[in-house]
Amino acid sequence: MTNKLFIYNTLSRQKEEFIPLHENFVGMYVCGPTVYSDVHLGNCRTFISFDLIYRYLLHLGFKVRYVRNITDAGHLEGDRDEGDDKFAKKAKLEQLEPMEIVQKYSLGFHDVMRAFNTMSPSIEPTATGHICEQIEMIKVILTNGYAYEVNGTVYFDVEKYNKEYPYGQLTNRQLDDLLANTRELDGQDEKHGPLDFALWINAKAEHLMKWPSPWGWGFPGWHIECSAMSSKYLGDTFDIHGGGMDLQATHHTNEIAQSQACNHKAPVKYWMHTNMLTVNGVRMSKSAGNGFLPGELFTGNHRLLDKGYSPMCVRFFMMQTHYRSTLDFSNEALQASEKGYRKLMTAMELLDKLKASSTTTSDIITLKNNCYEAMNDDFNTAVLVAQLFEGVRIINSVNAGSETITASDLDTLKKLFNDFVIDVMGLMPEASAGNGIADGLMDLVLSIRTESKTKKDFATSDKIRDSLKQLKIAVKDEKDGTVNWTYEG
């Protein structure tokens, strides 16, 4: 088995062997949500992708410090470093304190993450909790000469920075190309250069969220929080920094610039970017208005959805695609995944009931190696899932008696499924279908059906089965005479 892990690094635009800065330890930072509204599914995909990455790193035995921030200040409506803060705007709209907005949507975010069975990060720092660190960092950048102050606002000097460091390296662009595509500065603009961005923003009197600083009352720019918090908890240089692809060109580019301007060190060894979620081929985004909320997806209460899909089904759906590919949401695709997911989980339940033989007809070791090979190749869950379905085939065949498996292979197979399905992919069996009354009723109804079958009264037994089917309850007669039933959502 290949035990080298390869990760696609956005910086080099190729897969690189993953070698942590400190043996056995991994520092990973992921840009978290801006909690001024409900998380939408695109956000979730990124966090689920990094949850998988976190889980696999843990599975490999690394001690991982996973930091995912919560942006609760400083995120402006526009790119021009002016206008309303998103939180303040929402607060006015909902007639709440900005921090009430933050609290409300932070809790909502955590609920959704829990529904998707993601693990909590090791640290989840907030921007408002790290104002001092951000101010200190800005002071150093100013001292180092990469920033300037105008009327209480501090700007990062991109052109100056670019003389020493390749500003556009993350997106493989030259500064001249970037400059050529910016809008003309209008007369009002305080910035020296069109690419310059704010590190600290002067607050107007009516502004609700503001803090004292050496430059007067104000609030931090959007990018500085990640630089300040990542270096605080992971050091000036750390292993992995992740986020959605849409953050690559601006947010992450500026993060690198800030950190280098402050520490004169590249902050990150491996940059990882997850791809976008699309709906009918169009990117799901807040501004396009084509996103559904996780809750709407679970209940099916949305015009684009035929029905609801459970969080685990959605998680499985995402696992069938590589994290760097776009994922298109459609009812057809979701329904296909739902069936596949159930097939996988049904096989897992069967696994515990399987009987060992003295011989094995299947190659479990190769299967296991293939699973590791898939994951070691830049976390290729699509291939992993395909391999696991080979395992499903084996499980069903052994159960049917057409293949056999030894006790030791069976143990390997059980561990393999537990490791990859439960621990690494983070899938869990859906909540059990029944409750006491339903179970009791079903036992009664099915026993009547079994009686009529024994009497060859198939009209009655089929009537029972057909009626149950109308209620979305599927009845299965097993070969050994037992009868199983399941809800079909």
Place this chain on the structure above:
RNA sequence: GGUCGCGUGGCCGAGCGGCUAGGCAGAGGUCUGCAAAACCUCGUACAGCAGUUCGAAUCUGCUCGCGACCUCCA
């Protein structure tokens, strides 16, 4: 317009020089009182054109189509 990426069978989605994943749907079969499930078999796909090569879905060029970023967004 600039930069980058993508176009794979009915649908979703891996692969990225030869061994032609996987899921869903479909066809046939085995099993079953009948179903369901499961298992077996099948469809022989890689946008188009030209080229490199013994050999290309995979490399190169061109054409067409789609998307991302350059504007808040994971």
